[in-house]
Amino acid sequence: MSRFTGLIPLALVRPFNALGGLLLLVAAMLPWATFLLNDGPFPEKSTLQYFDAPFELTGFRWHLLVFGVVALVTTFVPLRGKDRVLRALGWGGLVIGLVCGYFIAENGGGFGAITAADGASAFGSVVAVLGGLLLILGSMAKPLDEIPEWPTSLFGLTGMAARLEAYAYLIVAFAGVLWLVTQTLTAGGIGGAAFPYAGPIFLAFLGFAGGLLGALHGIGLTRWVSHLSEKHRAFSIIVLLACAFLLPFPFTGAGSQYWMQVAAVIGVYAATAIGLNIVVGLAGLLDLGYVAFMGIGAFVAANLSGAVASQVGLDLPFPVAALIAAVIAGIFGAIVGSPTLRVRGDYLAIVTLAFGEIFTRAAQNNIGELTGGASAIPGVPQVTMFGTAFNEKITLFGAELPSGVLYYFMIVLVVGAIMAVFANLKNSRMGRAWIAIREDEDAARAMGIRTGKAKILAFLVGAMLAGLAGAIFVHKLGTASYDSFKFLESVTLLAAVILGGMGTIPGAVLGASLLFVLPEKLREFDDFRLFFFGLALVFIMRFRPQGLVPDRHRRAELAGETAEGKPIETEEEQAVLEHEERGHAGPSAPKEDRA
Amino acid sequence: MTALLEVDDLSVAYGAIEAVRSVSFVVEEGQIVCLIGANGAGKTTTLRTISGLLRPRAGDIRFDGKSIAKEPAHVILSRGVAHSPEGRRVFARMSVEENLLLGAYTRKDEAGVRTDMNRVYELFPVLGERKQQKAGLFSGGEQQMLAIGRAMMSKPRLLMLDEPSMGLSPIMTQLIFDTIKELQQQGTTILLVEQNALAALALSDRGYVVDLGQTTLEGPGHDLLADERVRAAYLGQ
Structure with missing residues (x-):
């Protein structure tokens, strides 16, 4: 229940929603910029001068049209969870309108660019913002509906038929995910001179x-799909x-x-973030120098790859070099992990922070002649297997795939394998022990968990995964430089894990994708991109x-929700959770029992 | 009767502060033995030392005739000493079932673990009804049941309970004490630490009074209940 509940009377809900939807629809068909911007016409023919086909909609204008139509239909049909749908559509429309409007106004030198100037008018963005606001207001009359639950089989099937039905849904759902990923990746184009509006178009696409996702969540679809995919986990992973694998194909x-x-x-x-997720998310050990393990893996692989600048003089095949890199990184992980037996919490974070810094400085100063110092180790050869260098174009099933696609395939396989390892670890005896250590280390010891061993093992496994990722990274990049493994990278990885959801795989992958795509996508905003990035983090937190x-263990703690998703209602429940937080330190205040 | 646990002139210190100076007692197989005493007397420290979470400075702890004073916690647990710590310390964000599985962490026999889990659910039906729920959402008494059940999951010969009645209502306290009696009848030896001296002594075969880190008085539970000094110091009479 939000504090805005009851802001508007119930009677106004339907008019607000209908008008909001209509405005989004209209905004899609209006011009957005009154005059030609200096960098060229704003995309999707939305500049008045090029506004020759109001109904031939593409890009963000098409998205608004879809939102408007869906909002209008949703307003008048009975649908469970519809207020959530309308609210999500409203936010989407608002973001598209704000982002494009702000950018046009800012580039055009004033609000004339998005309202009226020189006898021309183009109110698209203003109308979209209004429509979005109306839809959001419309959801504030009463508390939001419960998200509806869907049955596993929509047709009441059982056995094999139900299984096939679920498979069909999963294929459709993942095809949708593939489409969304592709669209997100390519939204706004590459940026630079050829695509001057890449930044706003990408942000509008995020809106x-x-x-879209909010609306699907509102009707219970995303929850239902995730339930199905958990039930048919093996099939989901295959799909x-x-x-x-289909992503690189031309279509x-x-x-x-x-x-x-x-x-x-x-x-x-993403692979590195999953590794960090074992250390931080599962075992609860805060590691601020994690990227150093990736760096160790990278330098080991570079030195064993036969690069001219390497001092080792070995030229091992990639799988062997990668394995050695992972093992050496793992050994360092165990070494850094061993102080964890003595220090906890903040102190451990400082130890790892120091280790990360020692690694960067040592690499920068070429200690042991193994890192090339400031001149790095250039010329790391491409991975070559079966006579094909991995940076070549290949032809698969009659389709020509771009160069670099083999690295992509390899990393997909590696991420897939790491996901499988993580999933098994998490549900294993070891995984339970890690979670127990995270929750209450003393109680974990009382259960007979060898906490020292378990913590070192967490560091070792995490560091190995980072080392493996580093080996791939350095071959792909062709250069091993200390510059790639600085403190900021560790922080970004940690942010990826926390942002995505501690202790979950999709969370780590999603977090890594967002944190490493956003800066790439926001190049447009130059100096502002780190600002946007930070702002986004603050908002999400x-x-x-x-x-x-979120991980199901964390959900209760941070969202103020109980296991069933109900908000924590009594102070007593809160006290119970907090009591467990406090650990053993102070004498426990006696609590009245309810029974 | 044979002595299952013998604590002999135990001394434990946190740095320079000596929490336990000279604690000696014996727990015989099949008995309920309780340690009573004021806050800070060293009862909890004694239990934590027996289970290997703390190291003794001097003295010996023998379980089933063998010294466990220098063994690590996981070895002591697998010998058959389970410890339900003070303040319950259930894993609040894990489900009942996960908590119980962690109690059986040192065991490898999956079938046996399942059987014992069902026994815990029989003993505490409220846990069985809500096995997928997070432990943190249970009331204090229910969490205490879970803590006892979790300790039982290691199939201990000796169950050590630290302040099981802390913060519980009289009804819930009675229920927990009834369960302790039931566990004894099923063959588990129990070492109980309690501030609720009246109820604990009434239940126990033998009691020890711990004062300022030393065992000062001992005797059968009902004898101690009748002892003038105990009544004055711990029962407020």
Whole structure:
């Protein structure tokens, strides 16, 4: 229940929603800029001068049209959870209107650009903002509906038939995910001189994607799909892998060298983030120097790869080099992890922070002649397997795939394998022990968990995954430089884990994708991009502190929700949770029992 | 009767502060033995030392005739000493079932674990009804049941309970004490630490009074109940 509940009378809900939907619809068909901006016409023919086809909608204008139509239909049909749908559509429309409007106004030198100037008028963005606001207001009359639950089989099937039905839904759902991923990756184009409006168009697309997902969540669809995919986990993983493999093919629109490059880098960071998630998310050990393990893996692999600048003089095949890199990173992980036996919490964070810094400085100063110092180790050869260098174009099933696609495939496989490892670890005896240590280390010891061993093992496994990711990273990049493994990277990885949701796989992957795509996508805003980035983090932490894909253990703690998703109602329940937080330190205040 | 646990002139210190100076007592197989005493007398420290969470400075702890004073916590647990710590300390954000599985962490026999889990659910039906719920959402008494059940999951020969009645209503306290009696009848030896001396002594075969880190008085539960000094110091009479 939000504090705005009851802001508008119930009688106004339907008029507000209808008008809001209508305004979004109208906004889509209006021109958006009164005159030609200096950088060229604003996309989707939305500049008045080029406004020759109001009904031939593309891009953000098409998205608004869809939102408007859906909002109008939803207003007048009975649908469970419809107020959530309308609210999400409203936010989506508002974001699209604000982002494009702000950008046009800012570039055009004033509000004339988005209202009326020189006898010309173009009210598109203003109308879209109004429509969005009306829809949001419309959801504030009464508390939001419960998100509806859907039956596992919509046709009441059982056994094999139900299974096939679920498979069909999952294929459709993942195809949708593939489409959304492709669209998000390519939204706004590459940026730079050829695409001057990449930044706002991408942000506007995020508004669309957010509104869409919010609406689907509102009617219970996303929850239902995640329930189905949990039930048919093996099948989901296969479909998900298949979708990932389809991404580079020409029909998706992401099949260019540039997007493969971006996707492969995201993959590397996603793999690293999953590794960090074991250390931080599962075992609860705050590691601020994690990227150093990725760096160790990278330098080991570079030195063993036969690069001219390498001092080792070995030229090992990539799988062997990557394995050695992972093992050495793991050994360092265990070494850094061993102080965890003595220090806890903040002190551990400082130890790891110091380790990360020692690593960067040592690499910068070329200690042991293994890192190349400031001149790095250039010329790390491309991975070559079966006679094909991984940066070549390949032809698969008659389709020509862009160069770099093999790295992408490799990283997809690696991320898939790491996901499988993580999922098994989490549900294993070891995983339970890690979670228990995170929750209450003393109680964990009383259960007979060897906490020292478990903590070192968490560090070791996490560091190995980072080392492996580093080995791939360095081959793809062709250079191993200390510059890639600085403190900021550790922080970004940690932010990815926390943002995505501690202790969950999709969370880590999503977090890594967002944090490493956003800066790439927001190049347009130059100096402002870190500002936007920070702002986005602050907002997410304020409104969704449990992360985008929360772990079920964390949900209760951070969202103020109980296991059944009900808000914590009594102070006693809160006290119970807090009591467990406090640990053993003070004498426990006796609490009255309810029984 | 044979002595299952013998604590012999135990001394434990946190740095320079000596919390336990000279504690000695014996728990015989099949008995309920309780340690009573004021706040800060060293009762909890004694239990934590027996279960290996703390190291003794001097003295010996023998379980089933063998010294466990220098063994790590997981070894002591697998020998058959389970510890339900003070303040319950259930894993609040894990489900009942996960809590119980963690109690059985040192065991490898999956079938046996399942059987014992069902036994816990029989003992405390409220846990069985809500096995997927987060432990943090249970009332204090229910959490105490879970803490006892979790300790029982290691199939202990000796169950050590630290202040099981702390913060509970009289009705819930009675229920917990009835359960302790039931566990004894099923063959588990129990070492109980309690501030609720009256109820604890009434239940126990033998009691020890711990004062300022030393065991000062001992005797059968009902004898101590009748002892003038105990009544004056701990029962407020």
